[in-house]
Amino acid sequence: MVFLLSCLFRLLLWTLLTADLSGVNLAIGVGLALLLPHARGPRQPMAPALRALWRSLIAVPLAYGEALALIGSGDREEESWIERPAGDPRHRLLIFLEVLAITLTPFTIVLGLSNGPRGPHYTIHQLRPRRGKPEEVQP
Amino acid sequence: MTLLLWGMVLALLIPIAVVCRPCSVWDRMAAFGSIASKVALITMVVAVLRGDWMLGLVGAISLSAGNAGMLLLANLLREVER
């Protein structure tokens, strides 16, 4: 399934780059998508990757909302370090999409992935508009 | 549109000024990455203004190739600093 997805993605890039939907050009694109080397590794489940893809798509409007919130907050922001549970670290596509979705939104940046006692989790740096009384910033 | 282009060049001057001042190497990397995407965007806008699609292709390719070299350089610097 992941194989099919990566082929479709390459075909999409090819058609966007050439902007040509004729038969010959599509055949070249399909051949190129099949022939370029594919990632090897264990079989990867499909459903979590699709869900992560969906989440990174809806992260785009969310990112604009957060940017407006940051602009509206002026200079009063608070920084914090938080941790968030992550997906299976062996599943590379899933990790890539999750990192993309988290880093795309301006409040959060992923700093690393580590294996704790409670399973894998991301270390995230967060910048939020401050509400209420000012707090001590954790370094 | 010309006003917009002037504004974009003015925004481009900010990271250039950052690079010219003495600052840490990571600040410098961030500023260079910013310069790269700004210059590519200015290329696209100029292409649309002049209706010249060869120039637009250059901008699109430099946006989609991205700053892969900067990514490699950042990883290299981290290994060196360790």
Place this chain on the structure above:
Amino acid sequence: MSLLFLGAGLALWFWGTWPLLEQRSYLSKLHKLSVSDTLGSGLMLLGLLLRIPSQWPLLALALLGLVVWNTIFGYVLARCSQPAEVNQR
């Protein structure tokens, strides 16, 4: 409409790039740079797309590449600029 998008993108550029000149923590600069470079440039590309719809494949490719590359660039810079013990935590 197209001019509105372009102007909004330019405003995001200025807002997000200005903190580079100030003395702040590095990570908060990166947060704001992601606003300016990814979201602001995305708005500008949308404005160009509205202006010239006939060239949409090229602009869509540029938009996709811009969002993915700039986001990953921010992540790599943030991760690599941290000392090693933070990553191990």
